[in-house]
Amino acid sequence: MIINKLSGVAVADEGLYTCSFQARNKPRIAHVFLIVQVPARIVNISQDVSVNEGGNVYLFCLAVGRPEPTVTWKENKYGLMSEGEFLDITEIKRHQAEEFECITNNGVTQPDIRKVKVTVNYPPMITDVKNMPAQLGKTAILRCEAMAVPTASFEWYRDDRRPVESDNTLRIKNEKTRSLLFFTNVTDKHFGNYTCFASNRLGASNASMLLFRWWHLNWGGRACCNNWTRLSGMASSTSNT
Numbered sequence: 001m002i003i004n005k006l007s008g009v010a011v012a013d014e015g016l017y018t019c020s021f022q023a024r025n026k027p028r029i030a031h032v033f034l035i036v037q038v039p040a041r042i043v044n045i046s047q048d049v050s051v052n053e054g055g056n057v058y059l060f061c062l063a064v065g066r067p068e069p070t071v072t073w074k075e076n077k078y079g080l081m082s083e084g085e086f087l088d089i090t091e092i093k094r095h096q097a098e099e100f101e102c103i104t105n106n107g108v109t110q111p112d113i114r115k116v117k118v119t120v121n122y123p124p125m126i127t128d129v130k131n132m133p134a135q136l137g138k139t140a141i142l143r144c145e146a147m148a149v150p151t152a153s154f155e156w157y158r159d160d161r162r163p164v165e166s167d168n169t170l171r172i173k174n175e176k177t178r179s180l181l182f183f184t185n186v187t188d189k190h191f192g193n194y195t196c197f198a199s200n201r202l203g204a205s206n207a208s209m210l211l212f213r214w215w216h217l218n219w220g221g222r223a224c225c226n227n228w229t230r231l232s233g234m235a236s237s238t239s240n241t
Contacts, residue, residue, distance in 0.1 A: 010036070014034055014035060014036040015033070015034060016031060016032070016033050016034075017031070017032045017033070017034055018030070018031055018032075019031075019032065036066060037066050037067070037106075037108045038064070038065050038066040038108065039065055039106070039108045039109040039112070040063055040064070040065035040069030040104040040105050040106040040108065040109075040111065040112050041063060041064055041065060041104070041112050042061060042062070042063045042102060042104055042112050042114050043062055043063060043064055044060070044061075044062040045059075045060065045061045045062070045102055045114050045116060046058075046059045046060050046061070046116050047116070048116060048117040048118075048119070049116065049117070049118045049119065050119040050121060051092060051118070051119070051120060051121065052120075052121045052122070052202065053092065053093060053094050053120050053121065053122040054091055054092070055091075055092060056088070056089065056090050056091065056092070057087075057088070057089040057092055057118055058086070058087075058088050058089075059073065059086070059087040059088075059089075059100060059102075059116055059118075060085055060086050060087075061073065061085055061086075061087075061102035061104070061114065062085055063085070063102075063104035063112065065104070065106045065108065066106070066108075067106050067107075067108075068106065069104045069105055069106035070083070070104065070105055070106070071083070071084060071085045071102065071103070071104050072102070072103045072104075072105075073087040073100055073101070073102055073103075074100070074101040074102075074103060075098065075100055076098060076099060076100075076101060077095075077098050087100065089118075092118070092120055093120070094120045094122050094149070096118070096120060097118055097119055097120035097149070098117075098118060099115045099116065099117050099118075100115065100116050100117075100118060101113055101114070101115050102114050102115070102116070119149065120149060121149045121150065121202055122148065122149055122202060123148060123200060123202040123203025123204065123205065124146040124147070124148035124152040124198035124199060124200055124203065124204060124205040125146060125147050125148065125205055126144060126145065126146045126196065126198055126205045126206070126207040127145050127146065127147055128143060128144070128145040128178075129144065129196075129207040129208075129209050130143065130209060131209050131210040131211075131212065132209070132210075132211055132212075133212055133213070133214035134183065134186045134190070134191070134211050134212070134213065134214060135186065135213075135214050136186055136187065136188070136213070137185060137186060137187075138185075138186055139182070139183060139184055139185070139186070140182075140183040140186050140190075140211060141180055141181065141182055141183070142180070142181040142183075142194055142196075142209055142211060143178060143179075143180055143181075144156075144178060144179045144180075144181075144196030144198065144207065144209075145177055145178040146177065146178070146179075146196075146198035146205060147177060148177075148198065148200050148202075149200075150200050150201065151176055151177070151200065152177075152198040152199060152200050152205075153174075153198070153199055153200065154172075154174050154178075154179035154196060154197065154198055155196075155197040155199075156172060156179070156181055156194060156195070156196055156197070157194070157195040157197065158192060158193070158194060158195075159192050159193045161195075164181065164194065168184075169183065169184055169185045169186075169187065169190070170182065170183055170184070170190070171184065179196060179198075181194065183211070186211075188213075190211060191211055191212060191213050192210070192211065193208055193209070193210055194208065194209055194210075194211060195207070195208045195209075196208075196209070
């Protein structure tokens with residue numbers, strides 16, 4: 001048996017090899033064709049993308065390898081797959097914002113995987129508005145939640161449209177997706193209509209809610225408010241085009 005070990009094999013080493021040897025005092029020749037396999041590898045891929053809702057996204061993922069590798073795009077949220085180096089998304093919606101995986105494979109080794117993050121920007125949309133009862137001398141909270149990318153900025157207004165500012169009885173706490181209006185000691189001056197205004201560079205949305213007085217009457221242990229009409233919050237929005 002004749003063994004010829006090659007080390008550091010490169011693609012350039014691929015080709016026909018001839019082995020000459022003696023067998024039973026006779027010269028013999030054997031031919032071997034060396035095929036060099038190269039693991040699949042991603043060599044160029046789209047950068048992370050930020051796009052406004054309704055826009056188009058074009059992603060690419062270029063790979064090399066021997067044998068020629070396959071390229072697949074995978075959407076992790078819904079498990080959708082798309083074959084080929086290019087992925088086109090037209091009129092993208094906010095729920096399509098996620099990381100997309102490019103997977104290349106040719107069976108030589110483990111697949112090569114890279115990710116592209118797609119961010120979808122959209123104007124604020126206020127999602128939670130409730131009128132709240134309050135008792136004199138007690139605490140109360142008005143909440144305003146808004147979904148937006150980039151994150152929304154919040155402002156509060158009273159009936160006469162004056163901006164609401166924090167004081168010793170009122171505190172505003174802004175979080176990532178919501179704003180809270182804390183009343184630490186409710187007085188008569190606090191009752192009324194409040195408007196939450198959420199905005200980012202793409203547009204704005206506003207919603208109104210009522211802080212109303214809640215009366216405690218000795219009416220069989222039941223509580224009653226000073227207004228028999230159920231009021232619901234009203235919301236409206238605008239966007240920049």
